[in-house]
Amino acid sequence: MDNVQALILALVQGLTEFLPISSSAHLILPAQMFGWPDQGLAFDVAVHLGTLLAVVAYYRRDLWAMTRGAGDGVMQRRMNPDLRLGLLVVLATVPAVAAGFLAKDLIENELRSAAVIAVTTVVFGVLLWLADVYGARKRAVAELGVGSALLIGVAQAVALIPGTSRSGITITAALALGFRREDAARFSFLLSIPVILGAGLLKTKDLLESTVPVDWGHMALGVVVSAVTAYLTIMLFLRLLDRVGMLPFMVYRLLLGAVLFVWFV
Template sequence: MDNFQALMLALIQGLTEFLPISSSAHLILPSQVLGWPDQGLAFDVAVHLGTLLAVLVYYRRDVWAMTRGAGQGLVERRVNPDLRLGLLVVLATIPAVAAGFLLKDLIENELRSAAVIATTTVVFGVALWLADIWGARRRGVDQLGVGSALLIGVAQAVALIPGTSRSGITITAALALGFRREDAARFSFLLSIPVILGAGLLKTKDLLESRVPVDWMHMALGVVVSAVTAYLTILFFLRLLDRIGMLPFMLYRLLLGAVLFLWFV
């Protein structure tokens, strides 16, 4: 992998991690169409770290509030609103963790084909749009309950199927449950923190065990470019969300799915 390829892959990861358009559907294109080599474990760790830094910086107030709320809750022995939100994030993470351990072999061996990615890109793109136009869009994150958090968590577990889009399906679930667009995106992005952290730690463990030589320049490039790109993506996505809705992302996913079907299937 040369410097240009590393730059482009970090840009793709930063752009697609938080937009509801599926990172796996985009990352298949450089390798399959252009014949680019696999980016490798070290670079995977780098871009995961970059996107994690981006969401932590953007939602630093929420993260600090949940951390402080947890401390206050332990001292006062009561559940305050910030602690409650943190607990709901943890609760909604459990289904994806359980599904990842139970279905790891099935996902890696049976569900990584171009046909699956193309199909999920289209199907869940339409689902996103339908949830947007049919959802009540009246609830805020402060109205999130245990049942809603679990349902969004189950939706996140479905995102283990390549092409689904983690942010896309969690926002879809939240919109279908009546949450406002910005609140749906906010909870989805907060929910990404433990997921990205966990995936990064697993990849770091695999990297240490593999003893593969590390290209530190490419790693640094991956961290910086993916972090800056992901932060700007979150910023502009949230600013434009109420104006544009989900229709542009649905149309884009239909186009991308059509390209994948024509090219690979």
């Protein structure tokens, strides 16, 4: 992998990790269309770290409030809104963790085909638009309960199927449950933090056990480019969300799915 390929893949990862358009669908295209080599474990770790840094930096106030709320809750022995939100994020993460362990072999061996990615890109794009159109869009994150958090968490577990889009399906579930667009995106992005962290740690473990040499230059490039790109993507997405809605993302996913079908299937 040369510097241009590393730059493009880091840009793609940063752009697609938080937009509801499926990062796996985009990462398969450059490699397959141009015959690029696999990006490797080290680069995977780098771009995961970059996107994690981006979402942590953007939601640093929320994370600090949840941390402070946890401390206050322990000291005062009572629940508070920030502690409650933190606990709901943890609760909603459990289904994805469980599904990841139980269905790891199925996902890696049976569901990584271009056909699966093409189908899920289209189907879940349509579902995203339907949830946006027919959802009540009245609830705020402060109104999130245990049941809603679990349902969004189950949706996140489904995102282990390549092409689904983790952000896309969690936003879809939140919109279907009546949450406002910005609140749906906010909880989705907070929910991404433990998932990206967990995935990054697993890949780091594999990297430490690997004997393949590490290209530190490509890793640094991957971290910086994916972090900056992801941060700007989150910021612009949230600013434009109420103005544009989910229709452009549904249309884009339909076009992307058509390209995948024509090119690979």
